[in-house]
Each structure stands twice: as C-alpha cells, then as structure tokens.
Amino acid sequence: MATEEYQRLQEALKRAPTAEARKEAAEAMRRYNAARLAKGHGSKPTLVSLGYKKTYPTAIPVDKIPEELERNPAFFEHMRDIVEADG
Amino acid sequence: MLNLPLYDLPTRSASGFIIRYVLPRTLPPQLIGPSDRRQPFQVLTIGDVIIGVGHGDAAEFCGHNDQVILDIHSIPDVKGKVVVLISCQTARELGPALIDAGASSYIGFKEDLVWVMDSDLASSPWSDALGATVMIPITNCVNTVMDGKTTGKAFSVLIEGLSRNAEVEEDELIRSCILFNKQNAVLLGDDRATIRARLPLALPFKMVPPPPLLPIF
Numbered sequence: 001m002a003t004e005e006y007q008r009l010q011e012a013l014k015r016a017p018t019a020e021a022r023k024e025a026a027e028a029m030r031r032y033n034a035a036r037l038a039k040g041h042g043s044k045p046t047l048v049s050l051g052y053k054k055t056y057p058t059a060i061p062v063d064k065i066p067e068e069l070e071r072n073p074a075f076f077e078h079m080r081d082i083v084e085a086d087g
Numbered sequence: 088m089l090n091l092p093l094y095d096l097p098t099r100s101a102s103g104f105i106i107r108y109v110l111p112r113t114l115p116p117q118l119i120g121p122s123d124r125r126q127p128f129q130v131l132t133i134g135d136v137i138i139g140v141g142h143g144d145a146a147e148f149c150g151h152n153d154q155v156i157l158d159i160h161s162i163p164d165v166k167g168k169v170v171v172l173i174s175c176q177t178a179r180e181l182g183p184a185l186i187d188a189g190a191s192s193y194i195g196f197k198e199d200l201v202w203v204m205d206s207d208l209a210s211s212p213w214s215d216a217l218g219a220t221v222m223i224p225i226t227n228c229v230n231t232v233m234d235g236k237t238t239g240k241a242f243s244v245l246i247e248g249l250s251r252n253a254e255v256e257e258d259e260l261i262r263s264c265i266l267f268n269k270q271n272a273v274l275l276g277d278d279r280a281t282i283r284a285r286l287p288l289a290l291p292f293k294m295v296p297p298p299p300l301l302p303i304f
Contacts, residue, residue, distance in 0.1 A: 002259050003259060006259035006260075032259075032260075036258065036260075043205040043207055043208075043217070044205055044206045044207045045203050045204070045205060045206075045217055046096060046203065046204055046205070046206040047201065047202075047203055047260070047264075048096050048097035048100060048201070048202060048203070048204050049097060049175060049199040049200060049201040049202075050097050050098070050101065050140075050141065050142050050143060050173070050174045050175045050199070050200045051142060051143075051144065051175040051176070051199045052142040052143050052144045052147060052149055052153065052175065053144060058095070058096075058097055058142065059095060059096040059097055059206070061206070062203065062260065078199065081198065081199075081267065082201055082260075082263050082264060082267045083259075083260075083263050085263050085264075085266040085267035085269075085270055086259060086262050086263040086266050
C-alpha cells in the first residue's frame with residue numbers, strides 16, 4: 001500500500017506536463033523525499049536508467065528529482081510511466 | 088560473450104552485479120570497461136551466448152562511452168545464439184532484428200530499464216542493496232541461461248524474482264521501478280532455446296567478491 005505522500009505524487013504526475021503540473025509534482029516529490037528520509041534511508045539513492053540519447057539524465061540523485069520534474073517535461077513523463085507501474 | 092561497460096553510474100551498477108555473480112564462471116571473450124568497443128564486439132563471434140550491459144534505445148545498443156556496438160543495420164553472426172541485453176528499449180526493434188538474423192532467443196526490455204542504486208557504493212556496486220532489488224533477478228536470469236536451462240525458464244526466474252522483490256519492498260519508488268521493469272521485460276524467439284551449460288560449481292566452492300572498481304574518470 002502506497003503512503004499518502006506517494007499517492008499524492010502519483011496523482012500529480014497524472015496531469016499533462018504543464019509548468020503548473022510540473023511544479024506541483026516537484027512539491028509532491030519533495031514531501032515524499034522528506035518522509036523517506038524520516039524513515040532512515042541515509043545512503044545516496046540515485047535513480048538510474050540505461051537509456052541512450054535521452055533528454056533527461058540517466059542518473060539523478062533522488063533528492064534532485066523535484067528540480068528535474070519542475071524543469072523537464074520529458075522527465076515528468078518518464079516519472080509518470082514509472083510510478084504508474086505501481087498503480 | 089560478456090559486454091560490461093563501467094563508465095557511468097548505471098553501467099557500473101548493472102555490470103557490477105554481473106562481474107560479481109556471473110563473470111567468474113564464464114569463458115572469454117569478455118569485453119569489460121574500455122575494451123567494450125564496436126570492433127571487437129563485431130569480430131568476436133565465438134560462443135553461443137551474448138550477455139550485454141549498456142545504454143540502448145529501440146534500434147541501438149552501446150558499449151564503452153556510448154559507442155554503438157550493435158544496431159539493426161549491423162548485426163554480426165548471431166545464428167543460434169541466445170542474446171540477453173540488459174539495456175533500455177532494445178525489445179522494440181533490435182530484439183526482433185536479432186531474431187530475424189537467426190538468434191535463437193532474446194531477453195530484454197521494451198521500455199527504459201530503471202532502478203534506484205546507492206551511488207555511495209559505486210566502487211563495489213555488487214554490495215548495493217538498493218540496486219540488488221532489480222539487478223539480482225536479472226543476474227539470476229543470466230545464471231539460469233548459463234547453467235544450460237531454457238530461456239523460458241530463465242525469463243520466469245526474472246519475472247518471479249522481480250515480483251518477489253516488489254512484494255516485500257517498502258520504498259514506493261523502488262517498488263515502482265521493479266514493477267515497471269517487470270511489465271517491460273520481453274522474451275522473443277524460441278523459449279526452449281538453451282546454450283551449452285557451464286561446468287557446475289563444485290561445493291564447498293564459494294565465489295569471493297572482486298576487488299573494488301577504479302573510480303569513474
């Protein structure tokens with residue numbers, strides 16, 4: 001069962017990647033990260049992929065995801081695809 | 088043949104698990120780090136299996152420093168081989184092209200292969216519990232192929248491993264990554280294809296961890 005913070009992130013990523021939606025998703029990701037840190041995940045988690053010629057980074061520290069969500073519509077859609085898998 | 092680039096965090100994490108759990112029990116050719124280049128890849132066609140880690144897209148698969156070593160227009164002799172590409176999206180075009188070129192079976196992914204790794208452990212990626220949630224099922228799949236089992240069996244080892252890890256994973260982002268990869272894993276060609284099994288591991292033999300990898304330059 002997903003936590004409230006993650007459900008908010010999933011909801012925020014369902015919208016089209018407008019500037020407002022990206023900002024909202026970034027905020028939801030920040031709240032999720034804060035909850036994650038509170039659970040004691042103290043290492044340096046990094047979201048990686050083996051994509052080629054992508055318009056988003058193939059390695060991004062989890063705590064930097066909100067900035068990338070806000071900035072990059074392609075990354076917003078990439079994240080949407082991932083979180084939808086746990087629908 | 089093993090293709091194991093090590094030049095960035097994702098290749099280092101994925102190759103690291105293969106180096107730890109598969110490499111010690113394989114025979115050359117093994118293209119590791121900077122040696123994972125197009126020319127040796129296209130020439131070294133011996134053996135009955137290709138296990139490749141690398142960045143990729145629908146039609147291309149890369150080696151060291153994103154050098155394209157395999158694409159739909161230049162497929163080397165893959166007749167009768169089993170091909171496992173630990174990469175992104177190659178199941179869309181490259182996988183079918185490999186089967187058309189005579190490969191007996193292909194295992195890969197039709198979307199991005201994504202996971203969460205601990206970048207503090209880049210010099211010993213095999214000890215990364217975060218990365219293991221996706222990489223151990225993939226490693227087990229590869230070992231099943233190497234043990235001479237069918238690719239159908241190896242694929243079910245992959246899917247069952249990902250399902251099991253998703254079930255017990257508490258971190259939602261990591262669980263989403265595991266489920267995303269599970270949805271996008273693909274087996275093409277003959278699911279009864281096998282390769283010649285490697286020598287069995289004699290007990291009480293135990294593989295020891297390799298030395299730390301050099302830093303990323």
